[in-house]
Amino acid sequence: MSLNSHVEELKRKHQTLSDRVETLQRTPSASDAEIAxxxxxxxKIKEQISRFETTSA
Structure with missing residues (x-):
């Protein structure tokens, strides 16, 4: 897997987590611990992306 494709995969995972957090925050019964x-x-994923993007620049 190339560095670019790895970064793109991390970005997709980050977006998936963002979507999940948004959904849970709108759900009254959502667990604060799960959201945290x-x-x-x-x-962690954002930090990895940042490291890879800094390395490749």
Whole structure:
């Protein structure tokens, strides 16, 4: 897998997590812990994307 395709895959995962967080935040019965966990996952992915984009620049 090339670096660009890996970064694109990470971006897709990040967007999927973003969509899930938005959905859960609109759901009254959503768990705050689950939302927090998803946000942590998003942050880790964003940091990976940033590292890869900085490396390839």
């Amino acid at each position: 966990d998803l946000k942590k996952q998003k942050l």
